[in-house]
Amino acid sequence: MSLQGQNIVIVGGSSGIGFETARLALQQGANVTIAGRSEEKLEKAKFHLIGNVWTVVADVTDETSVNQIFERLDQIDHVFIPAGGLSMGKILDTDPDEFRQGLEERIFGALYVVRAAVPKMPKHGSITLISGVRADRPIPGTTMTTVGVAAAEALTRSLALELAPIRVNAVAPGWTDTPLVSNVLGDNYDAVIRSVSEKIPVKRIGKSEEVAEAVIMLMNNGFINGEVLHIDGGERHVSAA
Numbered sequence: 733m734s735l736q737g738q739n740i741v742i743v744g745g746s747s748g749i750g751f752e753t754a755r756l757a758l759q760q761g762a763n764v765t766i767a768g769r770s771e772e773k774l775e776k777a778k779f780h781l782i783g784n785v786w787t788v789v790a791d792v793t794d795e796t797s798v799n800q801i802f803e804r805l806d807q808i809d810h811v812f813i814p815a816g817g818l819s820m821g822k823i824l825d826t827d828p829d830e831f832r833q834g835l836e837e838r839i840f841g842a843l844y845v846v847r848a849a850v851p852k853m854p855k856h857g858s859i860t861l862i863s864g865v866r867a868d869r870p871i872p873g874t875t876m877t878t879v880g881v882a883a884a885e886a887l888t889r890s891l892a893l894e895l896a897p898i899r900v901n902a903v904a905p906g907w908t909d910t911p912l913v914s915n916v917l918g919d920n921y922d923a924v925i926r927s928v929s930e931k932i933p934v935k936r937i938g939k940s941e942e943v944a945e946a947v948i949m950l951m952n953n954g955f956i957n958g959e960v961l962h963i964d965g966g967e968r969h970v971s972a973a
Contacts, residue, residue: 735951736761739808741801743792743845744815746773748910749862751781752944753812758783760948767792767801768815792841793833795848802848810951811849812860813842816880820916823875831876838862838880842887846895855897860950861888863904863960868968885960892958899957901950906964907937933966 740757744750745766754764754777763784768774774787786804791797792815802808816838821830842861849859864881866874884902891900907913907928917924929936943963950956962968 734760735810735948737763738810739763739765739805740810740812740951741765741767741805741808741849742812742814743767743790743798743801743841744813746770746777746787748814748912749905749908749940749943749947750812750814751777752940753814753947754781754785756941756944756948757951758785762810765801765805792844793836795844798841798844799848801845802852805852807854808849808852808857809854810858810860811845811853812947812951813845814862815841816862816884820873820877822873826876834876834880835883839883839887842884846891850895850898853898856954858899858901858951859891859895860947861900861902863888863902865904865906865962865964865968867904867960869970888960889958896957899950899954901956901958902960903943903946903950904960904962904964904968905938905943906962906967907932908940908943908963909937910940931967931970932964933970936965938963938965 735757740762742750742754745754746768754766757764765786767788767790771789778785778787788801790801861884863884866878867882867885870878888900888902914921946961946963
């Protein structure tokens with residue numbers, strides 16, 4: 733299987749899982765467009781990618797901005813939407829605007845992308861959303877992240893039926909080594925990662941490229957639809973991690 737010559741759009745592709753997905757897609761000969769808020773980060777990502785790659789500055793919470801991502805393309809074969817932050821903090825101690833922003837990025841952003849992309853997608857096309865292990869294993873202080881990723885899974889199943897034969901799936905990473913996680917944990921990163929690694933059956937956290945490999949597989953496999961693929965080292969099968 734190969735993505736040779738296919739047009740792929742990654743919304744949130746300047747770093748982490750999105751960047752690694754772009755890299756692997758380019759290795760298979762795809763034409764890749766990566767979108768994100770920061771022009772500086774996008775240009776840095778483009779510098780490190782080899783192949784036919786374009787960048788678009790866009791705000792996923794603004795539908796007009798999202799529409800501009802797709803203007804250049806006549807056909808879009810596959811879309812990956814890893815955009816979305818991590819809302820950390822107890823529900824009583826966190827500004828509701830922060831929660832609202834998180835849901836706008838993860839859910840409304842995905843809806844805007846779908847609305848813009850689908851009219852240009854062929855029957856063999858696919859859309860991959862991102863969920864997370866917290867949909868199955870919530871922990872204190874992650875309520876809004878849990879809500880967001882659980883909603884992404886519900887959206888995946890619903891869109892898989894509504895948009896058929898275009899396929900819609902999701903990847904659900906567990907703890908993964910990404911710039912986003914590093915920024916959220918800050919100085920506590922090493923201590924937290926050591927602690928959670930002991931609770932994960934494979935005794936380590938995931939790598940961005942391991943999640944990206946799953947995304948590429950979902951693009952290539954034309955008979956997987958409406959599924960949530962877990963890449964979490966077995967984390968969701970333990971009581972807490």
